Amino acid sequence: MAEETINEIFWTDSAKISFQKIIDYLLKEWTSKEIEKFVNRTYEMISMLKLHPEMCRPSTKRKNVRIGILDNHTQPTHHYKTESMKIELLLFWGMKQNPSKLKY
Numbered sequence: 001m002a003e004e005t006i007n008e009i010f011w012t013d014s015a016k017i018s019f020q021k022i023i024d025y026l027l028k029e030w031t032s033k034e035i036e037k038f039v040n041r042t043y044e045m046i047s048m049l050k051l052h053p054e055m056c057r058p059s060t061k062r063k064n065v066r067i068g069i070l071d072n073h074t075q076p077t078h079h080y081k082t083e084s085m086k087i088e089l090l091l092f093w094g095m096k097q098n099p100s101k102l103k104y
Contacts, residue, residue: 006050007085015089022074022092045070049087053080
């Protein structure tokens with residue numbers, strides 16, 4: 001089955017907040033150039049999701065949820081709604097965080 005192009009990508013409040021927390025952390029640890037590259041990679045991955053919504057591994061916890069790897073530090077999590085051809089970005093998870101606190 002060929003993948004269809006997604007019409008819309010929606011950032012949930014949790015995705016916005018978790019992404020900002022990662023940026024806030026990176027501001028203390030990385031140079032502005034490294035942060036810019038990270039943000040660019042994030043938006044490149046989101047653009048790829050529009051074309052290939054099933055490119056990330058499926059979650060073992062929830063149906064239609066996929067977890068990607070943005071870099072060695074961050075996993076974006078998204079919900080793929082096939083009936084409406086939409087993606088909801090649920091969360092950005094820093095891989096140094098305690099996985100028992102991961103809720104999406």
